[in-house]
Amino acid sequence: MPHELRNIVVKELREIVRDPRLLIGMIIVPVLMMPLMGVGIRSAMEATEQQLSKMETGLLNQDEVGSHDYSDTLYRLMVQNNLVVRNSTAPDTNSAVSWALQNNLGTLVVLPPLFSENISSGKSVNVSVYQMLSHFGFDEIAGSGRMDSVFTLFNNRVLHDRLGNDYNSSNPYLPPVPANVQSQSVVKGEVLNVSPSNLINTVFTTGLLIPIAISIVIILAAQLAATSVAMEKEQKTLEVLLTLPIKRINILLGKLSGVIVVSALATIAMLLSFGYYMSSFTFAGGAQVDLAAVGLTPDMTGYALLAASLFLSIISALALAVLLAAYTKDVRSAQSLLGVLFLPIFIPAFLLMYAPIEILPAGLQAVLYAIPFSYPSIASKALYTKDYAVVALGVVYQLIFTAVVLIIAARFFASEKIMTAKLRWGRKRKAETEME
Amino acid sequence: MITQSIRFVERVSKMSTCAVAINDLVKAYSTGLKAIDGVTLTVNEGEIFGLIGPNGAGKTTTLRILGTLLKPTSGTVSILGHDVVEGQMAVRGLISYLPEDAGAYENLSGREYLAFMAGFYEGDAKKTVDIGVRIADLKERIDSRIKEYSKGMKRRLLIARALMTAPKLAILDEPTAGLDVMHALYVRERVKGLIKERGTTAVLSSHNLLEVEFMCDRVALIDHGRIHETGTPSELKEKYGAKNLEEVFMEVVKHAA
Known part of the structure; x- marks a missing residue:
């Protein structure tokens, strides 16, 4: 390496390594983020698997057994595939659905009368499978998929029995499938005549944009606020502003309000562009479901809670960003130090995309409930599940958190720390005040 | 008795003309560093006082x-x-503060900046801005964006901001x-002229001792947080x-060391 180039590289590295704000944002945060995301996603996946293993399947068998007991064949296949099967004694399908709901079963299979006889005579029999959906999570998609596999195995077995060595599952001229699965979704006790996998896919893909868009908007707002304060410090305009006959709290609120207006515009622009993006392609995994037609459109309560949760997240992120920026002297350091905020904003959004909070391990749940930025993601899920109680409590928690952060920021602004706070690197790795 | 009365009148008269009274001021930071270590001084009304x-x-x-x-320790x-x-x-x-190397909001015009600042004071803001525009000259x-200003133009604008509200x-x-x-x-003459014309009191710091000599009625020589000399x-x-x-400065610093 030429001497001049080496000289410059060494200087650049020294500058970066000796600036704790740059190191925190550019190295420590990314180093922490990926392992934390990995741990979180692994926990989410394990929780999904655990949920699946606990999931029980109900069986309403209305078959009359003849020479072949195909209902028993199906039952055995279900058990072989690790499904915990409970037999229903309900007199009809509606009662069986109610029984399944009361007993928290994940799936209900209804075998119609003459199931075995019709299959023996080579007919295709419709079998209703009801999937109970509560949170539209991956565990529910997997539950529905597992039942599909059981029926594929069943149909292969029946055709193999019937055709013997001539059976080849890839033969396009096979007779109609023996058991034709009619999947239906049960949401909030109501039977919807739509496939659960299609419904979950639709809710997932429609709702997917919301946590991502929310995280981006919160980060953008925080960056704006941090830049605004850091720029004022860098150009010493803040120093002048703080000596004017104006209450310090008004300087803080004025700054936050300006950023909120810009953030609101950014939110609208972001949602519009994401909406266009999402509608510009179809998703793999089946046709999209018209959510309005099945009564799953979000209502005003859901939107109001999501808006409140997002608003409070933005305000608290702004106040935290202002506090972080107060520990820097220029825009570059402020932007870098802001990386600290990325962890609590992005990690909950990503985790809650994979698994609903209620199926996660208790420790992880506690962490997510403690992070105020989790609630917009929880609220966006609640648009479809209509589980508003947790979101409402979350909004109250966010309100308290935001008030506390605002009070701290206001006190910080009112004190001389706004002028003197800086991060120290070395033996005292903590923020403290010092003469400039 | 008469002597005591005269002293009392002198003290009251001194108090009434005292714009700034600093008494045994100490400012220490958490690192233990004392930036100011027992400073006592007074600045009279209408005086331009230099800290060097x-x-x-x-x-x-x-x-x-x-x-x-900052708050005193x-x-x-x-x-x-x-x-x-x-x-x-x-x-x-009552005050107007101008930091060293201060900037202004780059995306505002000079006039908008003055209007923004005038908005925080009582009185006719438009009139205040007109005064500021005249001082900046x-x-x-004045209607261009501040980011297009040279350093000198920016400083003139900031001086205008500091003096347009007629601070005490x-x-x-x-x-x-x-x-x-x-x-x-320009800045030196404008500041001195305006301050004397309006009877404003000013405390300024400078490394340019010729400037201090030209502008200030009295000066204080400060080093290691202590005042070593005060006088005209x-x-x-x-x-x-x-x-x-x-030469005074060099002598004082030499003795202080």
Whole structure:
């Protein structure tokens, strides 16, 4: 390496390594983020698997057994595939659905009368499978998929029995499938005549944009606020502003309000562009479901809670960003130090995309409930599940958190720390005040 | 009895003309460093008072305490009878503070910046802005964006901002630092002229001792957070047998070390 180039590289590295704000944002945060995301996603996946293993399947068998007991064949296949099967004694399908709901079963299979006889005579029999959906999570998609596999195995077995060595599952001229699965979704006790996998896919893909868009908007707002304060410090305009006959709290609120207006515009622009993006392609995994037609459109309560949760997240992120920026002297350091905020904003959004909070391990749940930025993601899920109680409590928690952060920021602004706070690197790795 | 009465009248009369009273001021930081170590001084109304000293002597810290940006660790500081800690809002209504190397909002025009600042004071804002425009004297460039200004133009705008509201006390940290001769001369003469014309009191710091000699009625020499000399430039020159303040400064710093 030429001497001049080496000289410059060494200087650049020294500058970066000796600036704790740059190191925190550019190295420590990314180093922490990926392992934390990995741990979180692994926990989410394990929780999904655990949920699946606990999931029980109900069986309403209305078959009359003849020479072949195909209902028993199906039952055995279900058990072989690790499904915990409970037999229903309900007199009809509606009662069986109610029984399944009361007993928290994940799936209900209804075998119609003459199931075995019709299959023996080579007919295709419709079998209703009801999937109970509560949170539209991956565990529910997997539950529905597992039942599909059981029926594929069943149909292969029946055709193999019937055709013997001539059976080849890839033969396009096979007779109609023996058991034709009619999947239906049960949401909030109501039977919807739509496939659960299609419904979950639709809710997932429609709702997917919301946590991502929310995280981006919160980060953008925080960056704006941090830049605004850091720029004022860098150009010493803040120093002048703080000596004017104006209450310090008004300087803080004025700054936050300006950023909120810009953030609101950014939110609208972001949602519009994401909406266009999402509608510009179809998703793999089946046709999209018209959510309005099945009564799953979000209502005003859901939107109001999501808006409140997002608003409070933005305000608290702004106040935290202002506090972080107060520990820097220029825009570059402020932007870098802001990386600290990325962890609590992005990690909950990503985790809650994979698994609903209620199926996660208790420790992880506690962490997510403690992070105020989790609630917009929880609220966006609640648009479809209509589980508003947790979101409402979350909004109250966010309100308290935001008030506390605002009070701290206001006190910080009112004190001389706004002028003197800086991060120290070395033996005292903590923020403290010092003469400039 | 008569002597005591005369002393009382002298003290009351001194108090009434005292714009800034600093008494045994100490400012220490968490690192243990004492930026100011027992400063006591007074600045009379209508006076231009200069703080001179080497880098890190405590000049900016003193000015920031006067500007209510920092709080004293101990001692008292009052401006026109208002304590800078207890009565900071009242103090902020009386002062105008100009930091060294201060900037302005780059995306505003000079006129918009003055209007923004005038909005925080009572009285006719438009009239205040007109005064500011006259002080800055940037001609038609007053309506250009500040980011297009040279350093000298920016400083003229900031001086105009600091003086347009007719503050009772102007606190100016290095008012001409980094300016070319033309702009420095303009700022120096404009500041002195306006302050004397309006009877404003000013406390300023500067490394340019010729400037201090030209502008200030009295000066204090500060080093390591302590005042080593106070007096009019001519008193100090006479005391040290020096031709100018630079020689006085060197003598004082030498003895202080």
